[in-house]
Amino acid sequence: MISRFFSRISSRVTLSVWRRLRARLWAVAGVVALGFLIALEFAARRYGLPGPIASQVREVIFPPKSGFLLYAAMALMMVVLTWRQRFIAAGAAIGIDVAFLVVRWVADAKVTDGHPFGNGALWVILGCAVIAVTRRTGRERVLLLKGVGLGLLLVAGRKTGDTWLLITSKTRPAVLDQYVATADHALGNPSWLVGRIVTATGPIGFNFLDVVYGQLAVAAVIVALYQLRNVAVERRFPGHHLVRTFLVIGVLGPAIYMIFPVVGPVFAYGTGTEHWATVSMWSDTPPSGQWAVANLWPETPPPISTPHHMPFDAITPRNCMPSLHTAWATVIFIHSRKGPRLLRFAGTFWLTATLGATLGFGYHYGADLIAGVVFALTIEAALRSLDRGWDRSGIQLVAHGATVFTVLLVSYRYLPLEMARHPWVSGPLLMLAMTSVVYGYVRTIALWEPRAAPARQQEPQPEPV
Known part of the structure; x- marks a missing residue:
């Protein structure tokens, strides 16, 4: 009985220590990932091309090269939303894309490099990030930020891969x-x-x-x-x-x-x-x-x-x-x-x-x-x-x-x-x-x-x- 009691305490202590250690590991991983993206940005700039961060920021306004992927990222982000919120988010994304199409049509700006849609999905993801910081608290804020991070990571992974491929072609003759x-x-x-x-x-x-x-x-x-x-x-x-x-x-x-x-x-x-x-x-x-x-x-x-x-x-x-x-x-x-x-x-x-x-x-x-x-x-x-x-x-x-x-x-x-x-x-x-x-x-x-x-x-x- 006594040995079983101490074994339970030991397992709980071990689990608690592991959870704290895992949280620290994810924090370190986040810092390393940010540093990695910044390093890739500088490496791409060296060859006169935008890196993963600049490419992502550019797609807020300009025609995105990954329109389908942005909507897929928004779909991943919406797993943390209720069905009502999902319909509102999807409608907002489509509406923003229609507005962009109208503005480009009026300005006679032809989409030659990228997709004519996708900006709306990115705007919705960024908007949810703003809502999480300004309108949510506690676990709800953390959950919504995790959803936003999941969607942005999917696109950032694509941008990071493109930059990696560029570096391989330039540095490995x-x-x-x-x-x-x-x-x-x-x-x-x-x-x-x-x-x-x-x-x-x-x-x-x-x-x-x-x-x-x-x-x-x-x-x-x-x-x-x-x-x-x-x-x-x-x-x-x-x-x-x-x-x-x-x-x-x-x-x-x-x-x-x-x-x-x-x-x-x-x-x-x-x-x-x-x-x-x-x-x-x-x-x-x-x-x-x-x-x-x-x-x-x-x-x-x-x-x-x-x-x-x-x-x-x-x-x-x-x-x-x-x-x-x-x-x-x-x-x-x-x-x-x-x-x-x-x-x-x-x-x-x-x-x-x-x-x-x-x-x-x-x-x-x-x-x-x-x-x-x-x-x-x-x-x-x-x-x-x-x-x-x-x-x-x-x-x-x-x-x-x-x-x-x-x-x-x-x-x-x-x-x-x-x-x-x-x-x-x-x-x-x-x-x-x-x-x-x-x-x-x-x-x-x-x-x-x-x-x-x-x-x-x-x-x-x-x-x-």
Whole structure:
């Protein structure tokens, strides 16, 4: 009895200490994120372009480049509002956008760079921030500010990613595509195989996958809205949800691009001009293909030879290793597992179609996708551990995922020839390495779930006299 009493006290003290520590960690993370945004702003200014902060401020008045994303951000913010407040907010956003359209029409200002809508959504988000500070108090103020922060973070994550891509293209003149393409022989050159399949489907298959690939954020918002559907009723956010992982992947992933710059097979081994829309945010002049090794993709896989660093233009982003589209689609799949059948089907469909698009469009090698899955599961495990408290299983899972990810990058860089010459050994080893992280994640989550939501034991009822 005494030992049980002290164990309860110890567990409560530990939980209290962890909650205070977690609050401090989030405060530190907020300061670091602000400093990071300011640093990216200065880095972008160095190349004569607006950074993430300036781009966001610009969209208050000028046509936004991310109109759909701004409305998606407003939808995330509205999870903290009542249904009446949601209708008012949506109506206000549409009304403001109509007013902007009328003013631009009267001023004969044509929208050539950006979307003709989206300003209204941003104004509503900022207006809710003002209301939270001036008209709300206590928990209501905190909840509304959290909703505003969630919406602004979604857009800031997009702006941060764009700036990261700019920095990779300007600061990494040489790319490692030959190394990854050589290592990809161990997997049977899947980008070349899927690329031929997508080409054979004609414009119908291409346009279908292009829509799926380009609207990945929409799928993420749909799953996030389902997860956050009860925030307005419970007056609090869940401990962990998709948006957190989605944003962290978008912030940390481009840092790997700086370490392992790769442009992708359609650019390194093809002309890349038909895919110019993906890199047209900084230049109106498409690449001529003169930087490519040869025009081989997707018809002819590159021959096995000693790889070298290869110079590339200062326009195309080095955004292949790891594949963040694969990482994002993976976490969408994970977070859709607890939804209704339709949502689970959508999560599976988006993951499958995204894998086909990343390979079929020549944006990624197969090795990128394996690294992307490991990267996503490692970050997801770390954020879940941060929410529930670090324990041995969480530390082991994150350490295992980080180790496998590091080994993958080292292998692609220093052992590509050996991997290409022995595909029957190296190929299964690559798949086994990824599978070990998937298995470890599934097994650890199975151990966590009962503790995350313990069943309440019914108190014994007195026996009738």
